Amino acid sequence: xxxxxxxxxxxxxxxxxxxxxxxxxxxxxxxxxxxxxxxxxxxxxxxxxxxxxxxxxxxxxxxxxxxxxxxxxxxxxxxxxxxxxxxxxxxxxxxxxxxxxxxxxxxxxxxxxxxxxxxxxxxxxxxxxxxxxxxxxxxxxxxxxxxxxxxxxxxxxxxxxxxxxxxxxxxxxxxxxxxxxxxxxxxxxxxxxxxxxxxxxxxxxxxxxxxxxxxxxxxxxxxxxxxxxxxxxxxxxxxxxxxxxxxxxxxxxxxxxxxxxxxxxxxxxxxxxxxxxxxxxxxxxxxxxxxxxxxxxxxxxxxxxxxxxxxxxx
Numbered sequence: 001x002x003x004x005x006x007x008x009x010x011x012x013x014x015x016x017x018x019x020x021x022x023x024x025x026x027x028x029x030x031x032x033x034x035x036x037x038x039x040x041x042x043x044x045x046x047x048x049x050x051x052x053x054x055x056x057x058x059x060x061x062x063x064x065x066x067x068x069x070x071x072x073x074x075x076x077x078x079x080x081x082x083x084x085x086x087x088x089x090x091x092x093x094x095x096x097x098x099x100x101x102x103x104x105x106x107x108x109x110x111x112x113x114x115x116x117x118x119x120x121x122x123x124x125x126x127x128x129x130x131x132x133x134x135x136x137x138x139x140x141x142x143x144x145x146x147x148x149x150x151x152x153x154x155x156x157x158x159x160x161x162x163x164x165x166x167x168x169x170x171x172x173x174x175x176x177x178x179x180x181x182x183x184x185x186x187x188x189x190x191x192x193x194x195x196x197x198x199x200x201x202x203x204x205x206x207x208x209x210x211x212x213x214x215x216x217x218x219x220x221x222x223x224x225x226x227x228x229x230x231x232x233x234x235x236x237x238x239x240x241x242x243x244x245x246x247x248x249x250x251x252x253x254x255x256x257x258x259x260x261x262x263x264x265x266x267x268x269x270x271x272x273x274x275x276x277x278x279x280x281x282x283x284x285x286x287x288x289x290x291x292x293x294x295x296x297x298x299x300x301x302x303x304x305x306x307x308x309x310x311x312x313x314x
Contacts, residue, residue: 001025001216004063006052006096007070012111014038014170016067016209021045023213028063030055031070034311035301038170052092060100065107065219067212068093071140074175075115076305078137089140094147100155107156107219109212110148113141114161114201114229120262127161127225127268145225152223158215162208163201163229163264166283168290174302178202181239182284185248186291187298193252196236201229201264204278214274221272229264230276242284 008017008029020027021042028046029039039047050058052070060066071089072078078085097108117125118132133139145159166178174183177200184191211228215221233241239250290296300306 001064002028002062003216004028004030004060004066006030006066006068007111009033009037009039009047009171010035010069010073011169011171011173012165012205012208013069015205016069016212017045018042019209019213020216030058035171035304035307052096053087055092055096059103060096060105061103063100063105065109065216066096066100066105067109067111067216068096069111071111072137073304075135075137076175077308078135078140080305080308082136085136085140089137090144090147093144097148097151101151105155107216108148108151108158109215110144110157110159112145112159112161112225113138114163114227114262114264116142116145116161117262117264123263124265124267125227125263126265127227149223149225156219156221157223158221159225160208160211160215161225161227161229161264162211163203163227163231165203165205165208166280166287167205167278168286169205172302173304174298175304177235178238178242178280178283179287181235182242182246182287183291183298185242185246186288189246189248191239191242191248191250193236193239193250194255196239196252197234198261199232199234199263200238201227201262202231202233202238202280203229204276204280204283207276207278210277211269211274214272218272226269226272227264227266228269229266231280232263233280238280241281245284245288 009031026044030048032051072085115138116131118134131142133142181191
């Protein structure tokens with residue numbers, strides 16, 4: 001199968017692409033490489049360094065499926081330049097799917113976000129609930145979903161709404177909750193929790209990769225949105241899990257500038273036959289082992305906002 005992966009050099013793509021290559025697929029990656037390229041050369045891999053806003057002469061005609069990962073990720077990063085984020089997260093995607101449809105692409109998989117739900121009190125947040133995005137990032141994902149789903153009668157559209165992702169990757173992020181708190185515990189022996197009562201769903205990165213592979217194997221599944229989160233935990237609960245494994249201290253402050261709090265119910269995905277294999281505890285153990293290695297070196301590239309400020313994007 002010929003597959004186009006946008007953002008294939010990122011946190012998720014750096015693991016997804018090698019796994020797809022192992023399955024025998026031919027992969028083309030488009031990535032602007034703000035955070036570098038961790039993919040190894042492969043005869044079935046073509047890497048194009050390009051801004052997805054400027055794919056003027058790019059042809060989609062040879063691809064069976066597009067996996068659209070490229071975006072300005074998370075709320076603080078988007079707030080650095082909201083206009084840029086609307087251009088990348090929404091307008092570029094609109095141009096891409098319109099041309100892809102016209103050139104015969106039959107399957108489009110979009111990496112949306114569970115954060116489109118905003119603040120929800122329901123114990124089972126399912127895909128049929130109203131979306132209440134509370135940040136520009138959340139809104140860009142919601143609008144992009146709506147654009148892509150307009151094509152569901154013309155091609156298969158699967159919008160995946162991942163929970164907060166955790167675990168190791170060649171392009172490791174230390175600005176997502178489990179990774180960040182585990183790193184604090186190892187580096188400083190202290191975890192700083194702001195608020196702590198906010199509920200967040202979580203997903204281990206390999207489970208997320210397996211979801212994309214699941215939809216590649218089953219392109220006939222009904223078009224629509226699918227939650228992808230399996231452990232609904234408060235930030236404080238995550239911190240206590242890490243404390244149990246590291247004996248670190250936890251400092252809780254009442255105020256938090258991130259009010260998002262919601263659970264995810266992923267029964268719709270589970271009914272398609274998918275089953276997660278890992279979890280938060282597995283991720284924490286993996287991260288602890290990595291962070292305790294003397295060879296591990298923290299870098300600004302591990303923090304999306306810090307790095308984006310440094311390279312002054314436009």
